[in-house]
Amino acid sequence: MLLSHFFKHLPCISCRRLSTLSRRCIHPPGPLFHPLNLLFTNCNPVHQPPVPSSLLATFFVPSCSYTSLTEPGSSTAPPYLSVRIRCRKNVADSLSDALLEFGASSTSMDEDDNAKSSDEICIDSIFPECEDVDASISEAANSIGLKDIPSYRVKMGEQYDWVKKTQESFDPVEVTEGLWIVPEWKTPPVDQATNIILNPGLAFGTGEHATTKLCLLLLRRLIKGRELFLDYGTGSGILAIAALKFGASLSVGIDIDPLAITSARHNAALNDIGPEKMQLHLVSTKTFPDSTNEQKAMEEQTSCGSGIIYEPEKYDVVIANILLNPLMELADHIVSFAKPGAAIGLSGILYEQLPDILDRYSPFLDGISVDEMDDWACVSGKKKRILTGI
Template structure:
């Protein structure tokens, strides 16, 4: 999976914004808490700051073939830092780099299976950032005695977006189901086609977790179901559910650019708001409090209908959340609360070694839990327990 697509990944409700710790460099206790709380998370660690960092214009223009694409302000530069790390500390170092100013990190596996091999961590920093200090502090925070060897190169936003577009090709999820970029002719006109322009939101169908969720929906949807895409990103899962025959799909996300991308993709697939409801939701309040959600959304001028969409519980036949380990754990009750008793909940965005932790967290609220996998990535499926 390329660095470019990895770094576009939009994960819903990543509670711990590690980059905020860059203002308190040297505060080792807080830094260590940040690092070790996130140990075991996915091997690609993007930050929501990346999308703002790359492009403050509407997300639908990011990969557009129209003239508006040339007007998108993508001429700025960034620093790409290739850090050589011992394999056994790569995940911890990757998380620590986010705590000290990286806006995105991706860990690349070695060519051989030798655990002693050094592997590459590619991190993105703002051009004004003190890269050496960030790497030194990150290394120290996880107990490394020496600063890792690294190489810094300058990249440009326009190149980033163009390269990402070039790396997004038609994807056959399963026989007869294709994800096709907006600017490419479908390779099989007889197949079910989901047309997509991901913009700067996660969800191209290429990543194993997205594919696992698509396959889960393909199995579950028989016709007439209601589906919630919890952290919709590009809207791909909600759109796919409707293509498979769901009666209604809802997607929400804390990122306005994700919702913009999802709405554009719904239009590309001839899906109207009567079938797919999309809504930005608050990110800085307790998800367990419906009253807080209602207050925050109304204060932003959101309609009563939109508030009802986000706060109505036990409504959906299927709930899917393709996010990150920590929000899956922190928001377990909130995620499952949207499913009807007996409804199916799908959880992804995690690697295989994290499955026992997630299963343990959900075992009291889901039953019949099963796990599917592609490579080292997993999707957990369970049924909401019926009360009474």
């Protein structure tokens, strides 16, 4: 039920500074679970229909088998594919984020002195050697509505010390006063602050992406103490960890990517959080109910044994930081995990996509509000106690 195009896989190098086309930096993948950040990593109304097989085919992409940054003793990754894509400036930011959702490990943007037009820019991206680059670029372009596939060239890169490069580019991030995201290899700038220690590995969520910041700020407002929190597409586990530091009694993180679960488990340990407080579930696409009348909880093998994955109306706070398409297609699944009156947050949304999201979720949510940052938006509201007209 977790589809890898919901979750955001963190690129090996990440930094987001300045805005849109002016930045020359590596994008972390947008929230992917960061699209179940996803399908079911992080989801169902009591009588929700099962996810159709066509939807699974659309969103599920198996992970390649390569070394995670968090694995002991690993300092280099296998050879990689270096891809240079030329596109229009007005679609570069959206395409760059989409590439991260469809297989790229990292992206950066740069002006091309040889460009035929001043309206063009180049996206340099890195893909695992096993990735189908042609399919990834085609799917990424299609996901943002491009009619024509942009031109690109591919070449093989040598082995690279991703760990060293990641450590060089990832500095402590102050999300807001008193809340810091601190790399495992750095010293917290403020000891008395709420410090989330992080080694993202290959999972999305360093705290630098606007969508992650928006979700952290939302969580800080929502968590009052003793809540049950569901992170729908957990990625690095940053939101699940933050919820506990803010006072939640239990965090549950779901993802379909083993690398994300490995990363989240490692990060929980860095923050002295055990499995009794933070449950991590690796969910497969076979964990959907067989009929619309099935209301029993479904069990799935998790990182700490067998646990409950599907429990409708269990959680006080549910956040899905994923992508537009899965947020639209899986609205009923996402909402179903929340108790009546519970808080629901949705991110991974460009500001221009807000009308679609608001229209889709208005039957489910009361008191909808929108927060914005760097062209991204986070929508939140309370689950209606009686869902009608759905």
